[in-house]
Amino acid sequence: MPSLDDLKKRIKSVKSTQKITKAMKMVAAAKLRKAQENAEKGRPYSQKMQNIILNLTKSINDPQNAPKLLVGTGQDKTYLCVVLTADRGLCGGFNSNICKLAKTNFKKILSEGKELKIITVGTKGLDQIKREYGKYVTKKFSFKNKKQITFSEAEIIGNEIISLFKDNQFDKCILFYNNFKNVITQIPQAQQIIPADNNSSKEKEDDPTSYEFEPDEDEILEDLLPKNISTQIFKAFLENAASEQGSRMTAMDNATRNAGELVDKLTINYNRSRQASITKELIEIISGAESL
Amino acid sequence: MSENFVVEIISPDKSILKTEATEVTIPSYEGQMGILKDHIPLITFLRPGLIEIKESSGEKKFFIEDGTVEFSNNSLLILTSTARGLDTLDQKSIESIIQNSEEKINKAEISDKEKYLLSYKIDTLRQINK
Numbered sequence: 297m298p299s300l301d302d303l304k305k306r307i308k309s310v311k312s313t314q315k316i317t318k319a320m321k322m323v324a325a326a327k328l329r330k331a332q333e334n335a336e337k338g339r340p341y342s343q344k345m346q347n348i349i350l351n352l353t354k355s356i357n358d359p360q361n362a363p364k365l366l367v368g369t370g371q372d373k374t375y376l377c378v379v380l381t382a383d384r385g386l387c388g389g390f391n392s393n394i395c396k397l398a399k400t401n402f403k404k405i406l407s408e409g410k411e412l413k414i415i416t417v418g419t420k421g422l423d424q425i426k427r428e429y430g431k432y433v434t435k436k437f438s439f440k441n442k443k444q445i446t447f448s449e450a451e452i453i454g455n456e457i458i459s460l461f462k463d464n465q466f467d468k469c470i471l472f473y474n475n476f477k478n479v480i481t482q483i484p485q486a487q488q489i490i491p492a493d494n495n496s497s498k499e500k501e502d503d504p505t506s507y508e509f510e511p512d513e514d515e516i517l518e519d520l521l522p523k524n525i526s527t528q529i530f531k532a533f534l535e536n537a538a539s540e541q542g543s544r545m546t547a548m549d550n551a552t553r554n555a556g557e558l559v560d561k562l563t564i565n566y567n568r569s570r571q572a573s574i575t576k577e578l579i580e581i582i583s584g585a586e587s588l
Numbered sequence: 589m590s591e592n593f594v595v596e597i598i599s600p601d602k603s604i605l606k607t608e609a610t611e612v613t614i615p616s617y618e619g620q621m622g623i624l625k626d627h628i629p630l631i632t633f634l635r636p637g638l639i640e641i642k643e644s645s646g647e648k649k650f651f652i653e654d655g656t657v658e659f660s661n662n663s664l665l666i667l668t669s670t671a672r673g674l675d676t677l678d679q680k681s682i683e684s685i686i687q688n689s690e691e692k693i694n695k696a697e698i699s700d701k702e703k704y705l706l707s708y709k710i711d712t713l714r715q716i717n718k
Contacts, residue, residue, distance in 0.1 A: 337602040344598060344665055348631060348658050447600050447669060507660070510618055510632040519633065520656060530600055 300573070303566040307559055314555035320386065321548035328479065328541035335476050335538040342531040345524050349492055352517055355507060363514065365458070365521040368491030369467045374411040376466035376490075377401065378457070380473040380532050381421030382540045383440040388547030390474060390482065390540055391420040397484040398472045402429055413466055417453065445533045447526070454526030461490060473532035474539035480546055482539035489528050492521070593625045593662040595641055597650065597671050604671050605641075605648070612664055613640040614657055615708070629660040634668065636709035638716075649674040651716065653709060679717055686713050 298306075353366060379398045381391045398421075405412050414429060416422040417437045426433060435456065439449055457469060469490035474482040509516055592608040612623045615637025623630075634655040641648040655668030692698065693706045 334601060338600055340596075340603055341598045341600045341667060344658070344667060345656075348656065348665075348667075351658070351660075352631065507629040507631050507658075510616060510630070516631060516633065516656075523656075527600060534601075 307562045310555050310558050314552055317548045317551040321545055324541045324545040328545055331538040331541050335534040338531055338534045342527045345527050349524055363517050363521055365490055366492050371467045374466040375405050376413045376469045378415045378471045379421045380536050381418035383418050385420055387540050387544035390543040393484045394472050394474055395421055395424040401486060447530050450530035450533055451526045453529050458522050471532055473536045476535045476538040479542045482543055489525055591625050595664045597666045599669050607643060609641045609643050611642040625662060627659050631658050635705055637712050682713050682717050686710055
């Protein structure tokens with residue numbers, strides 16, 4: 297049985313923790329609104345970009361000479377995985393969800409006997425991944441000191457990926473990030489960016505629009521594909537930022553609530569033991585008086 | 589029947605404009621290009637220049653540095669990271685951009701393609717400033 301003093305100290309410490317989590321929740325909520333807005337505003341651009349590329353892909357009649365970024369190297373030996381995580385913790389399962397998904401993919405790639413290369417963005421993901429897969433990490437990025445991630449950061453990573461690709465360092469590139477669905481739900485996702493994923497073209501589109509190209513298809517693709525990679529990365533950044541704040545908000549909300557429950561329980565305990573000691577003293581006084 | 593079609597300008601972080609227009613002039617890579625309703629589907633690049641959008645109520649102008657354009661089913665889509673409305677640009681900022689570009693163009697190591705793009709940028713900005 298802890299003493300009254302111990303209980304008092306514990307209540308105080310839980311209360312101050314609760315204050316911190318509450319403040320973090322408020323900050324996350326404020327940031328979330330902005331991040332969510334950004335993510336939603338950024339969606340059309342990347343979607344339309346993807347659409348244009350799809351349309352272009354359809355009109356290519358000579359796949360042999362098509363840009364490699366689009367059709368791939370024809371091999372599938374080396375995988376480059378880009379894992380986007382946050383730079384800060386205390387955001388629930390946000391970072392671990394991405395890492396979990398990434399790790400299952402890593403395992404699959406390695407068990408198929410393929411080579412693996414990893415680029416991490418954000419320090420939290422690196423910490424989790426380097427324990428098991430440290431030797432595969434080829435590059436790490438962190439934009440910890442940047443307040444807002446802009447397109448130029450996405451371009452830095454995009455250019456890095458493209459230059460690796462041009463050096464024939466990998467055949468396929470997969471991007472891992474959290475897709476922001478709503479405040480409570482964020483879905484970790486693996487998106488293949490090189491070669492451009494043709495999954496969406498499976499849906500049969502009825503309008504075989506033939507486009508007029510100016511200059512010709514190849515030149516447009518040559519220019520558009522690198523841009524598209526940066527765009528997709530930027531989209532992933534925006535989704536990630538919103539997800540991080542959303543997940544932090546829910547995590548901190550839960551923490552605040554749990555702290556409240558704990559305080560209630562401890563207070564009852566405290567009051568009980570205080571009452572017990574008062575009763576004990578009373579009994580002692582009364583029995584002492586009676587014996588006189 | 590109306591002669592309007594939908595115009596959208598989208599940048600990576602937001603949608604800049606969505607409106608209906610009767611005619612849009614874009615600085616395509618190989619020359620100025622006017623687009624009217626029922627233009628055939630088209631995909632092209634932009635070089636630095638002015639986008640002019642003629643609406644029924646008036647005219648809007650944007651300065652852009654690069655971008656991609658898709659036209660299909662009577663909707664014109666302009667993807668660019670650098671669109672700026674003319675009314676948001678003031679003389680001073682334009683002059684500083686011109687200066688920057690001139691410095692770049694005078695350096696020897698840039699390619700002809702970049703030179704070509706930069707010279708268009710400077711010309712357009714000069715014209716705006718008149």
